[in-house]
Amino acid sequence: MTTALLGPTERQLLSDTDLQALRKFAALLGDGTSLEVRRSDHSSTVPAHTTRVLERLLNRLAEGRPVTIGSLPAQITPNTAAELLNVSRPTVMKMIRQGDLSSSMTGSHHRLKSDDVLALRRKRRAERREAALELMELGDELDLP
Structure with missing residues (x-):
């Protein structure tokens, strides 16, 4: 199964292997673990709210459900x-x-x-x-x- 991520200018296809990796990563986020992003010159902790958004997004993708990402103006x-x-x-x-x-x-x-x-x-x-x-x-x- 391949799932497409559609956007106004971009399309990203995910393979079954990609979806399995997303499931594993989403499971890690779901246990309340804080997410830390590291680069060679610094690291940063992702805010809890953003981690929850990522978890929901990844779970929906892993389930093969369509996802639309957008934003609202203030x-x-x-x-x-x-x-x-x-x-x-x-x-x-x-x-x-x-x-x-x-x-x-x-x-x-x-x-x-x-x-x-x-x-x-x-x-x-x-x-x-x-x-x-x-x-x-x-x-x-x-x-x-």
Whole structure:
């Protein structure tokens, strides 16, 4: 099996041997090990957050799943926020009015900090995960004879 890493200007193909090496390296990162990069003239420790990003990326590649790498600007539009949160633009505007998201104005247009939107996305995912677990527990209780 060969997996392609696609980008706007670059394509990288990974062989099965590459994928096996990625699995081993991702497993090392997954045990909480800090990552240190050494060059002949100096070394540096990779921040924990970056290590977690690398681990997720490598695991997805090793599983043969497609990966897209991109970045967000520091400030994003309500439309982009809506896409990230998987809600409509009017819902984002409601979140702004309710104080769930802060925004600034650029002329007559709202702008949101991408970090704030991503933090809200993580929070909403955690809340959904917790609600699903509670439903599963409730279901288990109801199934008791």
